[in-house]
Amino acid sequence: xxxxxxxxxxxxxxxxxxxxxxxxxxxxxxxxxxxxxxxxxxxxxxxxxxxxxxxxxxxxxxxxxxxxxxxxxxxxxxxxxxxxxxxxxxxxxxxxxxxxxxxxxxxxxxxxxxxxxxxxxxxxxxxxxxxxxx
Amino acid sequence: xxxxxxxxxxxxxxxxxxxxxxxxxxxxxxxxxxxxxxxxxxxxxxxxxxxxxxxxxxxxxxxxxxxxxxxxxxxx
Numbered sequence: 001x002x003x004x005x006x007x008x009x010x011x012x013x014x015x016x017x018x019x020x021x022x023x024x025x026x027x028x029x030x031x032x033x034x035x036x037x038x039x040x041x042x043x044x045x046x047x048x049x050x051x052x053x054x055x056x057x058x059x060x061x062x063x064x065x066x067x068x069x070x071x072x073x074x075x076x077x078x079x080x081x082x083x084x085x086x087x088x089x090x091x092x093x094x095x096x097x098x099x100x101x102x103x104x105x106x107x108x109x110x111x112x113x114x115x116x117x118x119x120x121x122x123x124x125x126x127x128x129x130x131x132x133x134x
Numbered sequence: 135x136x137x138x139x140x141x142x143x144x145x146x147x148x149x150x151x152x153x154x155x156x157x158x159x160x161x162x163x164x165x166x167x168x169x170x171x172x173x174x175x176x177x178x179x180x181x182x183x184x185x186x187x188x189x190x191x192x193x194x195x196x197x198x199x200x201x202x203x204x205x206x207x208x209x210x
Contacts, residue, residue, distance in 0.1 A: 001182060002179045002180070003179065003182065003186075005181055005183055006183060006186055006187070009187075043190075043194070046190060046193065046194075047186070047187075047190045048194070050185050050186055050189050050190050054182065054185065054189070055182070058182065083197070083200075085160075086205075087201065089205045094201050094204050094205050096206070097201065098198065098201050099196065101197065102194075104190075105191060105194065107188075108187055109147075120171075121162050
């Protein structure tokens with residue numbers, strides 16, 4: 001479970017949020033669908049920025065430390081400022097933003113659970129030997 | 135004391151408690167991860183990933199508290 005896991009979790013949650021967009025738009029309205037999508041973007045951006053800051057601080061290269069400091073200074077006002085603006089705007093309901101924000105954790109949990117089950121051979125990703133055998 | 139006044143007192147206290155809790159949690163998680171990476175540098179990648187996911191979870195709790203405050207603020 002390397003840093004690639006985090007990239008894949010962020011990518012999968014954005015894809016999941018994009019998939020829900022047409023369905024939620026039809027059944028619950030575009031405001032809720034867009035709120036969920038923006039919440040998912042918020043969560044993914046939060047996770048990726050944490051990743052960049054942590055890796056930048058830990059890497060011994062002074063350039064990456066400087067970059068991490070700049071990202072840290074930008075992250076909090078920008079991300080929380082945007083979140084605050086989204087929350088106070090009357091367009092999106094806070095619950096839809098929260099649902100979108102939770103997607104990333106759901107994806108991370110399910111990915112970790114899948115990996116655990118595969119590593120411990122509780123389920124197998126291989127085809128059975130007699131599969132497709134007449 | 136009516137419900138609005140009680141909410142007026144409770145909301146800032148709730149956010150403050152969430153911020154203090156997540157600050158303490160983040161400090162402990164990152165400190166322990168750094169110690170673990172110092173002891174076992176070969177496992178740094180795995181420890182780092184776990185720490186980043188944990189940090190995001192902890193931060194999310196504060197954001198949940200903030201959003202809950204926004205939801206309840208409308209009921210004051």
